[in-house]
Amino acid sequence: LMSTDERSLIVIALLNRLVDLGVEPLRSSELWGLLDRVDDIGVLPGCTEDQLSDLVGDRALARRMVTLLDGGIALALRLQALQERGVWVLTVFDEGFPRSLVDSLGRAAPAVLYGAGDTDLLQRPGLALVGTADADPAGVELGRAVARLAADLRIPLVSAGDEADLPATEATIAAGGRAVAVPAVPLVELLATARVRAGILRSRLCVLTPYPPEAGWSVGTALGRNRVIHGLSRAGFVVSTVEGDIAWVGARQALDLGPGPVTVWSGPGATSGNAGLIAMGATPIDDLHQLAALLSGGTGDADPAAHGSI
Numbered sequence: 001l002m003s004t005d006e007r008s009l010i011v012i013a014l015l016n017r018l019v020d021l022g023v024e025p026l027r028s029s030e031l032w033g034l035l036d037r038v039d040d041i042g043v044l045p046g047c048t049e050d051q052l053s054d055l056v057g058d059r060a061l062a063r064r065m066v067t068l069l070d071g072g073i074a075l076a077l078r079l080q081a082l083q084e085r086g087v088w089v090l091t092v093f094d095e096g097f098p099r100s101l102v103d104s105l106g107r108a109a110p111a112v113l114y115g116a117g118d119t120d121l122l123q124r125p126g127l128a129l130v131g132t133a134d135a136d137p138a139g140v141e142l143g144r145a146v147a148r149l150a151a152d153l154r155i156p157l158v159s160a161g162d163e164a165d166l167p168a169t170e171a172t173i174a175a176g177g178r179a180v181a182v183p184a185v186p187l188v189e190l191l192a193t194a195r196v197r198a199g200i201l202r203s204r205l206c207v208l209t210p211y212p213p214e215a216g217w218s219v220g221t222a223l224g225r226n227r228v229i230h231g232l233s234r235a236g237f238v239v240s241t242v243e244g245d246i247a248w249v250g251a252r253q254a255l256d257l258g259p260g261p262v263t264v265w266s267g268p269g270a271t272s273g274n275a276g277l278i279a280m281g282a283t284p285i286d287d288l289h290q291l292a293a294l295l296s297g298g299t300g301d302a303d304p305a306a307h308g309s310i
Helices: 005-013 026-037 049-056 059-069 072-084 099-108 137-152 166-174 187-191 193-203 218-229 246-259 272-279 286-297
Strands: 090-092 112-116 126-130 158-159 179-181 205-209 235-239 262-267 284-285
Touching: 005 026, 005 059, 005 072, 005 090, 026 049, 026 099, 049 059, 049 072, 072 090, 099 193, 099 218, 099 246, 112 166, 112 187, 126 137, 126 218, 126 246, 137 158, 137 166, 137 286, 158 166, 166 179, 187 193, 187 205, 193 205, 218 235, 235 246, 235 286, 246 262, 246 272, 262 272
Parallel strands: 126 158, 126 235, 158 179, 179 205, 235 262, 262 284
Antiparallel strands: 090 112, 112 205
């Protein structure tokens, strides 16, 4: 899956962090501003610096755009190499791009995504599962129970998908569900994992990132990753947090930006960080019957008893 829409190729060029062209690529916020000002970005390639400056009202931005739009062969070869490794690239102009991400995050949404797997899994807002990285064994089992609940409700489970989240990802797939993973570790590294490849091949798992596929972990990428996790979801569930950690900050942001409620475990073993989120407006959950009712709209579509009495 590689876009051939001219507008998408222009977006990829302007946000290009795949090939170093000696200028700073546009940030997502600059790209969204450009889309607001220019009716048809298809006119941008071939424009002179003066013409672009007139269009965007910023000489320095126009100078960067000229270089980025002239990325040409080097960028095309890089995109082809990614495609050969099974990595697709989607922009906001592509049919498979998740509209819920833009609807929930607005200009904070990434305009380009790199990933692998069936993009149909991105079309229905899911259940975000966060706060498993430092969870104790009981927290890991809680994550699995939430994953099985998502499968029963036919809601995609959205998580980081890295080592700490794989138990939940595998639990939802084993229960017949589907999962979306948004890693902060390099995408190509995760795709080298046999268990991840198996989920993708079965069309049960889609893995994506707003960052270049080789980008390493950093606090910034982890925070941006969590924003995407919540943005792809209609509700979130926090297993375990410490005030100020990445899961806590992401959940706090989701309370303001997210499309649905942020729920937080408040039962046995709940942490002080969880309590802090509840004090800020998150919904406490001390029994998964409550989460099942919330996610099913109180219709009782799922049988919460199937998930134990956690």
